[in-house]
Amino acid sequence: MFTLLNLVQPDTIEAAYKALVEKRNNIVLGGCAFLRMGSQRIGTAVDLSRLNLNYIVEQNEYVEVGATTTFRDIETNPLLNRYFNGVLPEALSQIIGIQFRNTVMIGATVYSKYGFSDLLTALLALDTEIELYKGGRMSLKSFLENSFEKDILTRIFIKKNERKANYQHLRNSCSDYPILNVAVSKLNDQWKIVVGARPQRAIIVQKASEEVANLELNSKNIDRVATMASNEITFGTNMRGTADYRKSICKVLVKRAIMEVLQCK
Amino acid sequence: MQIEVIVNLKKIKMEVDANEFLADTLRKYGILSVRKGCDTTCCGLCTVWIDDKPTLSCTTLSFRANGRKITTIEGVHKEANEFAQILVAEGAEQCGFCSPGFIMTVLAMKNELTNPTEETIVHYLTGNLCRCTGYMGQLRAIKTYLGVL
Numbered sequence: 001m002f003t004l005l006n007l008v009q010p011d012t013i014e015a016a017y018k019a020l021v022e023k024r025n026n027i028v029l030g031g032c033a034f035l036r037m038g039s040q041r042i043g044t045a046v047d048l049s050r051l052n053l054n055y056i057v058e059q060n061e062y063v064e065v066g067a068t069t070t071f072r073d074i075e076t077n078p079l080l081n082r083y084f085n086g087v088l089p090e091a092l093s094q095i096i097g098i099q100f101r102n103t104v105m106i107g108a109t110v111y112s113k114y115g116f117s118d119l120l121t122a123l124l125a126l127d128t129e130i131e132l133y134k135g136g137r138m139s140l141k142s143f144l145e146n147s148f149e150k151d152i153l154t155r156i157f158i159k160k161n162e163r164k165a166n167y168q169h170l171r172n173s174c175s176d177y178p179i180l181n182v183a184v185s186k187l188n189d190q191w192k193i194v195v196g197a198r199p200q201r202a203i204i205v206q207k208a209s210e211e212v213a214n215l216e217l218n219s220k221n222i223d224r225v226a227t228m229a230s231n232e233i234t235f236g237t238n239m240r241g242t243a244d245y246r247k248s249i250c251k252v253l254v255k256r257a258i259m260e261v262l263q264c265k
Numbered sequence: 266m267q268i269e270v271i272v273n274l275k276k277i278k279m280e281v282d283a284n285e286f287l288a289d290t291l292r293k294y295g296i297l298s299v300r301k302g303c304d305t306t307c308c309g310l311c312t313v314w315i316d317d318k319p320t321l322s323c324t325t326l327s328f329r330a331n332g333r334k335i336t337t338i339e340g341v342h343k344e345a346n347e348f349a350q351i352l353v354a355e356g357a358e359q360c361g362f363c364s365p366g367f368i369m370t371v372l373a374m375k376n377e378l379t380n381p382t383e384e385t386i387v388h389y390l391t392g393n394l395c396r397c398t399g400y401m402g403q404l405r406a407i408k409t410y411l412g413v414l
C-alpha cells in the first residue's frame with residue numbers, strides 16, 4: 001500500500017502541474033488501481049477531479065476524451081461504440097470487471113505506457129493524438145516511442161474518419177492480463193497492424209502494414225502477411241508466455257483481425 | 266480531513282486520512298456489509314455504488330467520495346431481499362462474505378441492462394469472484410430475477 005504525505009486538489013491545470021513538479025516524489029492520482037499495488041512513498045498526490053477532465057465529446061474532426069474519463073465511460077459511450085466498429089469499447093471490455101472499469105482512468109493508462117495494455121493497442125491502430133500539459137500535443141505513436149519529462153496527460157484526440165478496425169486478444173482466462181493483443185485498421189488503402197503485450201509496448205508493424213495494401217486479399221496472401229508481421233517484430237518471454245509462443249499466436253491473431261476488417265461495414 | 270457523503274440516503278460527515286480507502290472508511294463508520302477479499306483489485310467483494318455506479322470501494326480513495334452518493338446493501342434492503350429469496354430457491358445462496366458485493370453488482374445490472382443475454386450477464390459479473398462454489402446456480406437465479414429465462 002502506498003503512503004501519501006500530502007494531498008492537493010488544484011482548480012487549474014497550471015496549479016496541478018506546479019504541484020507535480022515541485023518535488024521528485026510528487027505524483028498524479030488516477031483511479032489508483034495500480035498505485036495501490038505498490039508501496040511508494042508519495043510526497044504530494046495531485047488529484048485532478050476539479051479540472052473537469054471527465055468527458056467524451058464529439059468535435060468536428062476528433063472525438064476528444066478527457067484524462068480522468070473512466071474505462072467504463074468509454075466502453076458504454078454511444079459515439080465510441082459507433083465509430084471504428086466499436087474497437088475501443090471492445091478492447092476495454094475484458095479488463096477485470098465492471099466495477100474495476102468504473103474506477104480506472106484513460107489518462108493514467110496512456111501516460112504509463114503499459115506493455116500489457118489492451119487500450120493502447122487499439123488506440124494506436126486509430127489516428128490518435130495525446131496532449132501533455134507541458135509537452136504539448138503529439139501523435140500517440142510519437143509519445144510511445146519517445147521519453148518526456150514528468151508531465152500531466154490532459155486529453156486524447158481520436159481522429160474521426162472512416163477507419164475500419166478490429167481488436168483481437170488471447171488470455172489464459174477472462175479478465176486475466178492479455179498474453180498478446182492485436183489491432184488492425186484500414187482507411188481506404190492505408191492499413192495499420194498493431195501488436196501489443198508482446199509483452200513489450202504496442203507497436204505498428206510497419207512493413208507488413210504496407211504489404212497488405214499491395215495484395216489481393218485472399219486467404220493465402222493474408223497468411224503470408226500475418227507470417228511477415230510475426231517475423232518483423234520481436235517478442236519477449238514472461239510468466240504468461242514465451243517469445244516463441246507469442247510469435248506463433250501473433251500470426252493467428254493478425255490473420256483473424258485482417259479478415260474481420262475486410263468484413264467491416 | 267473531513268468529507269460529507271450521502272450514505273444510503275443519509276448525509277454523514279466523515280473524518281478520513283488522505284491515504285484512506287472507502288471500504289475502510291465505511292467499515293469504520295459501522296457499515297459492516299462492505300468487505301474486502303483481495304489486495305489486487307480483482308475480486309469485487311468490496312463493490313458499492315458511487316452515484317449509482319458499481320465501483321471498487323477498496324480502490325477508491327475516501328476523499329473522492331466527498332459530496333457524492335454512496336449506496337451499500339443496507340440501502341437497498343428490499344431489492345436485495347427479493348433477489349436473495351430467488352437465490353435460496355435455486356439452492357445457490359452464497360457465503361455471507363461475498364454476497365453483499367455480488368448482490369450490489371446484480372442489482373446494478375438490473376438497473377443498467379435491458380433484456381440482457383446470458384453472455385451479457387456473465388460479462389457484467391466477471392468482476393465478482395467466488396472462491397468456493399460455482400456460478401451456474403447463481404446464473405439461473407439472476408435470469409429468473411431479471412425475467413429473461
Ligand SMILES: Cc1cc2nc3c(=O)[nH]c(=O)nc-3n(C[C@H](O)[C@H](O)[C@H](O)COP(=O)(O)OP(=O)(O)OC[C@H]3O[C@@H](n4cnc5c(N)ncnc54)[C@H](O)[C@@H]3O)c2cc1C
Pocket residue numbers: 027028029030031032033034035036037067094095096103104105106107108109111112114116117118119151152153154175176177178305306307
Ligand atoms: C489487477 C490489475 C489487472 C489489470 N489488468 C489489465 C488488463 O488486463 N489490461 C489492461 O489493459 N490493463 C490492465 N490493468 C491496468 C489498468 O487498466 C489501468 O491501466 C491501471 O490500473 C492504471 O490506471 P489507474 O487509473 O488505476 O491509475 P493509477 O494507478 O492511479 O496511476 C498509474 C500511474 O499513472 C500516473 N498518472 C495517473 N493519471 C495521470 C495523468 N493524467 N497524467 C500523468 N500521469 C498520470 C500515476 O501517477 C501513476 O504513476 C490492470 C490493473 C490491475 C491493478
Ligand code: FES
Pocket residue numbers: 300301302303304305306307308309310311312321322323324
Ligand atoms: S477487495 Fe477485492 S476488489 Fe476490492
Ligand code: FES
Pocket residue numbers: 358359360361362363364394395396397398
Ligand atoms: S460463496 Fe462466497 S466466495 Fe463463494
